[in-house]
Structure formats: structure tokens, C-alpha cells
Amino acid sequence: xxxxxxxxxxxxxxxxxxxxxxxxxxxxxxxxxxxxxxxxxxxxxxxxxxxxxxxxxxxxxxxxxxxxxxxxxxxxxxxxxxxxxxxxxxxxxxxxxxxxxxxxxxxxxxxxxxxxxxxxxxxxxxxxxxxxxxxxxxxxxxxxxxxxxxxxxxxxxxxxxxxxxxxxxxxxxxxxxxxxxxxxxxxxxxxxxxxxxxxxxxxxxxxxxxxxxxxxxxxxxxxx
Amino acid sequence: xxxxxxxxxxxxxxxxxxxxxxxxxxxxxxxxxxxxxxxxxxxxxxxxxxxxxxxxxxxxxxxxxxxxxxxxxxxxxxxxxxxxxxxxxxxxxxxxxxxxxxxxxxxxxxxxxxxxxxxxxxxxxxxxxxxxxxxxxxxxxxxxxxxxxxxxxxxxxxxxxxxxxxxxxxxxxxxxxxxxxxxxxxxxxxxxxxxxxxxxxxxxxxxxxxxxxxxxxxxxxxxxxxxxxxxxxxxxxxxxxxxxxxxxxxxxxxxxxx
Numbered sequence: 001x002x003x004x005x006x007x008x009x010x011x012x013x014x015x016x017x018x019x020x021x022x023x024x025x026x027x028x029x030x031x032x033x034x035x036x037x038x039x040x041x042x043x044x045x046x047x048x049x050x051x052x053x054x055x056x057x058x059x060x061x062x063x064x065x066x067x068x069x070x071x072x073x074x075x076x077x078x079x080x081x082x083x084x085x086x087x088x089x090x091x092x093x094x095x096x097x098x099x100x101x102x103x104x105x106x107x108x109x110x111x112x113x114x115x116x117x118x119x120x121x122x123x124x125x126x127x128x129x130x131x132x133x134x135x136x137x138x139x140x141x142x143x144x145x146x147x148x149x150x151x152x153x154x155x156x157x158x159x160x161x162x163x164x165x166x167x168x169x170x171x172x173x174x175x176x177x178x179x180x181x182x183x184x185x186x187x188x189x190x191x192x193x194x195x196x197x198x199x200x201x202x203x204x205x206x207x208x209x210x211x212x213x214x215x216x217x218x219x220x221x222x223x224x
Numbered sequence: 225x226x227x228x229x230x231x232x233x234x235x236x237x238x239x240x241x242x243x244x245x246x247x248x249x250x251x252x253x254x255x256x257x258x259x260x261x262x263x264x265x266x267x268x269x270x271x272x273x274x275x276x277x278x279x280x281x282x283x284x285x286x287x288x289x290x291x292x293x294x295x296x297x298x299x300x301x302x303x304x305x306x307x308x309x310x311x312x313x314x315x316x317x318x319x320x321x322x323x324x325x326x327x328x329x330x331x332x333x334x335x336x337x338x339x340x341x342x343x344x345x346x347x348x349x350x351x352x353x354x355x356x357x358x359x360x361x362x363x364x365x366x367x368x369x370x371x372x373x374x375x376x377x378x379x380x381x382x383x384x385x386x387x388x389x390x391x392x393x394x395x396x397x398x399x400x401x402x403x404x405x406x407x408x409x410x411x412x413x414x415x416x417x418x419x420x421x422x423x424x425x426x427x428x429x430x431x432x433x434x435x436x437x438x439x440x441x442x443x444x445x446x447x448x449x450x451x452x453x454x455x456x457x458x459x460x461x462x463x464x465x466x467x468x469x470x471x472x473x474x475x476x477x478x479x480x481x482x
Contacts, residue, residue, distance in 0.1 A: 133227045196299060
């Protein structure tokens, strides 16, 4: 059983349909602690603002449930589900997140050339980043199987993850700066892009997740 | 190297079927939305936009079923526009599997809808569609555009550049800019309009209205500063495939997903 965690943040239909498309394993959308803890694997999606995500997780008493799942099961964070794993986000004048990993969620607007910061002859970067960008693999994680490094995924976001430990970074993308578009450690994989909206490569990543045993020894598999 | 510019085919949907026609004349059935969307996805479309042109409000629910069916089979972003009036309309379409909702007339009559919707659902899913038309020049001879409704027949008197800034401030995540002077003409985008708007806001811009050939598509990005280009007829009537459009644009030095 795959459980997609439903904490009221955004539409879970697309990710559910995409998982059903690539796997015969039943997919359950749930905010029930027992169901989440009984799952074989957990998908943690999310969209909207970090403040609202944290508020809803607390409202449904899911903070400890997510921590328990993240400690033990194959766990896939998507978009905001990646960002809230960090300690703190710059969004909403600063908001504390789950703190599973050390590091910040930073605003593109403070760190890349935008309409406000460059003159009109230079090319500017729009915020949110919306569209298909490349993910360069930093190591040979099982979820990259069958996906070429540099393949394009669909992104929509204004904030990005900056982990303190760069060994967490398994995928890197450039948007004005190089940033961590996917992080992984042990049984956790988290991606800023939307695999459920990223055509064949996105479906491949989801398929890899549904077949993953949650084992990964990152140190041994580093490319560099 | 980085983010690719997007090609977005736009499909008119009426009573649950894709229809083709020029300026509503000689509309004919062009197939099942799921099949057409799947074909565009295979050809490499970066997103798909559905414009619901169902005439009767009684048949509005058919678009919900169309979105549900397409979103179960086609895994790229889907935008839905046409006849969206209130937050509840947005919620139903998002729950059906739409990723973005394009709002046009309702934003003009009730700008707070954009504030309310982007606050509730997130800016990423709120697209404001802007139908702009050139009006008499300013005193200094610079061009001026106003927002029009009713297919370009009624002016609102609202300045298009000011309106774009206001909608971005209100939380729109993207603007779909259609030149009503160029729509259906096949002589190319109003590049000055798209460039002016693109340089006035920090959110992405989709250029629309007037595409007749591949050079027009490339110009939309290069001279019009658009982040995405939307076209209907050149794809529907198989004048060009999406694949050859993207290759042409890449050959012009534009970053594309190939």
C-alpha cells in the first residue's frame, strides 16, 4: 500500500493518478495516522505556502506521524513536501519547518537576477520559476534509474532548498544559481519538481519509487 | 542553460468535445479531448490549455469530466479557462485534475477574486488571461493598449500594462496575454505588447494571438520576451507539429525541451 499524505494542501489527484498509472500497488490518500504508519511507502506532496503547510500538519496532528514515516519507510517528498523537511523557510517572513535536515529554504528573489535587480538589456528570471528545467544527477540513486542526467522536469516554485550538508544533494538544477532540486539520504528522496506532471521521465521516477526498497548507501555511490 | 521556453497548444472544448473553427465560423468536431491531449503530449507539448466554449451554463459540468479523463491519462500540466466566475468553480476544476485556472472576465468585474483565489489555492495555479487591444496613442506617440471584453468588442478603459501589474500584485502566478488586434490574423504576435507587459511584471508571460508560422513563435520569445507561447490553429490544422516547432525555436538559440 502506498499512502499519499493528505493534509489539505493542494490537489492530490494528479499524483495519485500518476502512481496508479505506473504501479499495481493500491494507492490510498489519507490523513489518518494509523493508515500512514501502516503504509509500505509514503508520498508527501504539498503546494501553497510553507506557513499554511506547517499549520495544517499541526492541525491534523501529523508532525510526529511524518517523522516516524520518514525514519523508517521509503519516503518521497514532492515540492513543498521537500521544503518542509528543512529547518526553516524564508517564506511568510520566516517559518520553522520540520527540521528533518539542517538547512534553509531560500527565496529566489533574494538570490538571482530578477526584473527588479537588473537593467532591461540583461535577461531576467521570472518568479515563480515555472516550466521544464534540467536536473543533473549528483550520484546514482535508485530513483534515477532509466532517467538520464540532465533530463527536464516540470517545476513551479519561488523558494528553493539549501541543505547544510551538500552530500544530501542528489539532483542539481540551475536557475540563476545552482540549487538542490533533489535530496536523498537513507530511505528518503525529496524532489522540488513535480514528477506527476513531468511526462515520461516523471512517471519513470514514480515507478522507480514504487519498486524501491528504501535502501541507499549514498557514500558508496557518489559519482564524484 | 536552464529553464526552457514553453509551447502550449490550446484546445477549444464545447460540450465535452474538441472543436476546431476560425472565429466561431464553421466549427467542426475534432475529436475526443483525451486522444487529442495524448497526441500533443507525445509530440512534446510542454503544457496543454483547454478553453471551455460551452455556450449553455447547464452544460458546464462536462468540462469537469473532460479534465478528470485527461488528467488520468496525460501527465503534463493542464490549464483550464472559460466561464470561471467564482472560487468554487476553481476548486472543482483543481480537484478534477487541472493544474492552473485561467481567469479573464471575472477578474475584470471582481479583481478581488484573484486575491482570494491565489491566497487560497496558491499563486502557482492562478493565470490571469488578458485580452488587450491597441487604442489611440498617447500624446508622446507611444502605443497604448486597453483591456477588452466580449471577444474584443467592448473596451473597459483599463490600461493593459497597469492591469498586468495590478494582477501580479493581486497574486496571479502567470499572465496569458492575447492581442485582440492579432487574434486570428496569422500575422504574428503584437510583440511590443508582450514585451512591455513582460518587462513590467516579475511573473511569467504567455504570448497569444496571431501566430501564423514558426518564425512568429520564435519572435514571441526573442523580441516579445514571452516565457511561453500559445497557439491553436497552426497545430490543429497540422500546418506544423509541436516537434518541428520546438526544433525550429531551438535552432534560433532558444532553450527548449526537446
